[in-house]
Amino acid sequence: NPRHRLSPLTCDAPGLRQSIRDALVRVVGKDPDLATPRDWLHAVSFAIRERIIERRVVTRRQFADEDVKRVYYLSMEYLIGRMLEANLRNMGILEVTQQALQDLGVDFREIARLEEDAALGNGGLGRLAACILESMATQGYPGYGYGIRYEYGMFQQHIEHFRQVEHPDNWLRFGNPWEFPRPEKTFPVRFYGYVVEHHQPDGETSCNWENGEEVLAMAYDYPTAGYERRNVNNLRLWAAKATRDFDLRYFNEGDYIRAVADKNESETISMVLYPNDATAIGKELRLKQEYFFVSASLQDIIDRHLQLEYPIDELADKAAIQLNDTHPAIAVAECMRLLLDEHRIPWDQAWTITRNLFSYTNHTLMPEALETWPVALMERVLPRHMGIIYRINHEFIEEVRHRFPGEHEFFRRLSIIDEDHGRRVRMAHLAVIGSHRVNGVAALHTSLLKQTLFADFNRVWPERFVNVTNGVTPRLWMIQANPGLTELIESRISSDWKFDLDRLKQFEPYASDDATREAFRAVKRRNKERLAALVHKRTGITIRSDVMYDVQIKRIHEYKRQLLKLLHVIELYQRIRDGEDVLPRVVLFAGKAAPGYQRAKDIIAVINEVADIVNHDPAMGDRLKCVFFPNYEVSSATIIIPAADLSEQISTAGFEASGTGNMKLALNGALTIGTLDGANIEIRDAVGTENIFIFGMTADEISAHRAQGIPPGAHLDSHPRLRSMVEALRDGFFSNGGRHLHAEIARYLLEEDPFFVLADYAAYSDACAQADRMYQDAEAWSEAALLNVARMSHFSIDRTVREYAQNIWNVVPEPVLPPC
Ligand code: DL6
Incomplete structure (x- = not known):
């Protein structure tokens, strides 16, 4: 539509200079004469995000036009770091922006240091999620990240009297220029309540989950730029908002404070990241966090699917959902709930769709990291899901009973419900049963998974287990982190290794070159x-x-x-x-x-x-x-x-995934x-x-x-x-x-x-x-x-992502043409 054509933003030094100055006055609201370094940081960030979102619009339109299959990455954690330099580098405008700032009398390094790390993750698992998003954008895969917009990220570690002391990470206190709040994109998420069954004339039973508490999930979008101004994908993080500003009951009784306090309580769901990386926490709030972001994400995914006018039964043809560890595993039950209760799809068809849709990555063999939830807790917080999990389990056990008759001990070990430790829901079992592929993250790890943790499942479905060895993005971990080495490589071989790390092999002969060694x-x-x-x-x-x-x-x-x-x-x-x-x-x-x-x-x-x-x-x-x-x-x-x-x-060998x-x-x-x-x-x-x-x-x-x-x-x-x-x-x-x-x-x-x-x-x-x-x-x-x-x-993470795309998601890249 010509009326919706964007007026292109220039990326030369004068154009950037103008945009930065404009943003300082018009968005940050500061007189350049009075601006602090942080004001300049925000001004330049606003100027750059305009350029990124423009590419995002182009990318989104192309995906819509080309009928692509989309990948949705569900992760409780994204360890992103600072965004300004990463975005400038990937947009290919780092040097020119530095120049523009210099013309304005601002030192890029000085202001870049002021940016808070977006530390919405603990360690390896969260950083891997961030690398995967960047690579999907760089390679042109239609990928979407979903997670939680924690108000407080990973704690700040101080060392006092030799010991670690934790301080809150209030990373949003100065505002965040990289996010686009979407108050119109909200989904209700329910907790507690009860299930009402209705017996249909056709013999099926339909269920209504009623009452309980509702919280709203509101979207915040973080565009993620691929390297060299290619695709820009979206990371959507959910924040909890109260469904009403005040509980009218208390308000009418004159208890204003109680009414506001209740509102704050529902918003605690997205307040803070749990800072544990290798132990499951077992707290009710954590279960609510997991369900909160999973439910909002699935509602959003299904909404987009329907808006594109695809039939609901083609969901798994048009989408692939990756579960980053078991933290989002409740998605299997939530997907079933949405298909059964909201879209009235019969159980068997819903189950086929769900299984084809999901795949699950395991990141640890450590027993204490494996999430299980007490059945009683699950029944109270998510009663409808508990019912669905019982049925999934029942049908699964029937299937294996048929294939492996009489092996009662085997069925007990496979069950989603652990009967030995006070009845608990094993989230890893739910994830394996509800996925068409399960992967470990290195060859040894995958083989140990098959021999130990998932040995029984490997007997049932050996084809389900695959390895995808992790990788890292060379854009952050080489080009940005190590400009000296990048320049040295660049002076010896052609620059396409940045997209295709295989090309780095051409650098090998220089290892025996005296001058290269000295330069190194x-x-x-x-x-x-x-x-x-x-x-x-x-x-x-x-x-x-x-x-x-x-x-x-x-x-x-x-x-x-x-x-x-x-x-x-x-x-x-x-x-x-x-x-x-x-x-x-x-x-x-x-x-x-x-x-x-x-x-x-x-x-x-x-x-x-x-x-x-x-x-x-x-x-x-x-x-x-x-x-x-x-x-x-x-x-x-x-x-x-x-x-x-x-x-x-x-x-210790056998412990690091x-x-x-x-x-x-x-x-x-x-x-x-x-x-x-x-x-x-x-x-x-x-x-x-x-x-x-x-x-x-x-x-x-x-x-x-x-x-x-x-x-x-x-x-x-x-x-x-x-x-x-x-x-x-x-x-x-x-x-x-x-x-x-x-x-x-x-x-x-x-x-x-x-x-x-x-x-x-x-x-x-x-x-x-x-x-x-x-x-x-x-x-x-x-x-x-x-x-x-x-x-x-x-x-390279690009190899990792290609393996996921080919062996698990069945998606192809749709690279948007670089702007001329
Ligand atoms: O797969 C990413 C990363 C692996 O590289 C690490 O070996 C593994 O420890 C880590 N796992 C986690 C979560 N659980 N634990 N432990 O961060 O995943």
């Missing part, structure tokens, strides 16, 4: 200087930039074994004190502990106390520095990762020291065994070792150095007021050690020594580092 070292050195400045700013610790940077950056968890690295720090410390010649290094830890996970918080405290002794001991003479970098988030990761030499991926930090670090030319766990195995296969330091027990060896029941303390007998290290910890050598804490950590290692730190220590220490030897040969190290970079093509 210069880039690394500059990246270290950048990190050293940030470390000093955040912690007051001064670190050298001419030594090995050895980093372990990830959530703090026993299975990730930060204690293994800490023991190595203690070993180096003792060796230096003993007068040995030790390779100088900076060891950097970063990561948050779940607030209720005491052991993880104790680990942070011990790291900080050991670091304090190490960093203040004159005997170290700058040869060893230990840093705990506070408040690890996406924006700090983009500074730490490009500076790293050694990437610590040392989880995949890892993605391992991929980001290797892509930036850090060598991995790691166990045969998660995607480390595939990284080893890609980079070559001589370019990675693999150590420790395999997943099978861990199982065998566990079965032997060797007391952990026995590992000290053959390792006098390890004994003296653990004893130093036990005796409080490193304590600074936390003596009993150190003794407790030593006791834990000696008596419990559930993740085999002591059993793997000797092998780990040897691998570290091997890395140190190689590092002393700068040429050999740089060659290995460059080979890591050049051989990381398999770990």
Whole structure:
């Protein structure tokens, strides 16, 4: 319609300058003479979002015209980070915008630093969701993200007296220029109440879910730009709003305060992200969060389908829905409810549609992370869904009973209802039964899934289980994070590797080129200087930039074994004190502990106390520095990762589903020291065994070792150095007021050690020594580092998304033409 044609916005420096100035006055409402750096940040963000939304409109129109099949990604978490630079880079207007700002007397770097990270996630799972959205837009897949617009994201971690202290992450307090509120896009979401059954003349029973409480889900849209101004997809986050401003009952009784308080209570649903990554929480509010965003998303998906005038029974032909872990698994029951109760589709047909629609990604084997809900809670909060789940379960068990007669124990294990722990709903079982594909996130993880957690389901439906190894977006984790290395690659090979990381293979021959190796070292050195400045700013610790940077950056968890690295720090410390010649290094830890996970918080405290002794001991003479970098988030990761030499991926084999930090670090030319766990195995296969330091027990060896029941303390007998290290910890050598804490950590290692730190220590220490030897040969190290970079093509998120598209979603890309 010509009346709806947009007047195109220019993307040259004068046009941008004008837009920024206009936005400052007309949107932010500030006189340029009085504008603060944050006002400029908002002004430039508003100017850029105009350009992004324009592409979004074009993308949406093209999808509508071309009758595409859409992918919907349902995730409780999106760990996005800062949006300004990412959007500018993907829109291809970073440099020109920097220029426009400079013309206006504004320093881009200064204002970009003020942007809060959008930290709507805990760790790997949430960051993967953000990478997948960016890749779908870049490659032209019609992808939509759905999630929750948490008022408070991942907590801010402060270190006070060596310990983690959590502060609220009020990320929206200055407003958010990237979001488009859609007050007209609201859906009612019901909780509690009861089900009324109506018996129909045809023998079927229809159900009405009545009464209870209703909350409104209101949409906020975040356009997500693909690289080089291609497609712009949409992330839709839901915020809870009260259905009425006041409860009139209380209002009429004159209890104004109570009336408003009730309104606030329904809005708590989207108030805060649960900061747990590897434990299920089991709180009613969490169940309500899960159902809240799932219900709104499904209503929206079905609405769009009907608006496009597709018949409801073609839903699974026109849409694919990916469940990011079990958090949105209630979607299976909600989809059935909507089809049965709202659209009056018969059960069998509804079930076929549902199963074809959904697929589910599992991200962990850890038993404590697997969500189950008490049946009683589910019956109270979601009575209609509980009824649907019973019927799904009944029909499923009938199906397997028919195929595997008499195997009662097998049926009990497969059931959605766990009868052994006080009747609970196993969300993973609901997700598997209600999906046509289930995937693990690395080859080892998928094979362990099939052998352990889902072994019974694998017997029923072996074809349902597939692997899709994770990946990372090279746009953020290389082009944005590491401009120096990007430029170096660019100077050697053509630039299409940014879309097609396979092309990075062309860089491989340069690993043996002296000039490239030297240039690589210069880039690394500059990246270290950048990190050293940030470390000093955040912690007051001064670190050298001419030594090995050895980093372990990830959530703090026993299975990730930060204690293994800490023991190595203690070993180096003792060796230096003993007068040995030790390779100088900076060891950097970063990561948050779940607030209720005491052991993880104790680990942070011990790291900080050991670091304090190490960093203040004159005997170290700058040869060893230990840093705990506070408040690890996406924006700090983009500074730490490009500076790293050694990437610590040392989880107990069989526990890390995949890892993605391992991929980001290797892509930036850090060598991995790691166990045969998660995607480390595939990284080893890609980079070559001589370019990675693999150590420790395999997943099978861990199982065998566990079965032997060797007391952990026995590992000290053959390792006098390890004994003296653990004893130093036990005796409080490193304590600074936390003596009993150190003794407790030593006791834990000696008596419990559930993740085999002591059993793997000797092998780990040897691998570290091997890395140190190689590092002393700068040429050999740089060659290995460059080979890591050049051989990381398999770990591009674009490959991951293509595998989902081909093997699970059955969708094809619909790239919108780049603007001329
Ligand atoms: O799949 C993304 C990411 C994996 O790379 C990590 O190995 C895995 O731990 C993580 N899982 C989670 C949630 N649960 N737990 N644990 O973040 O997913």
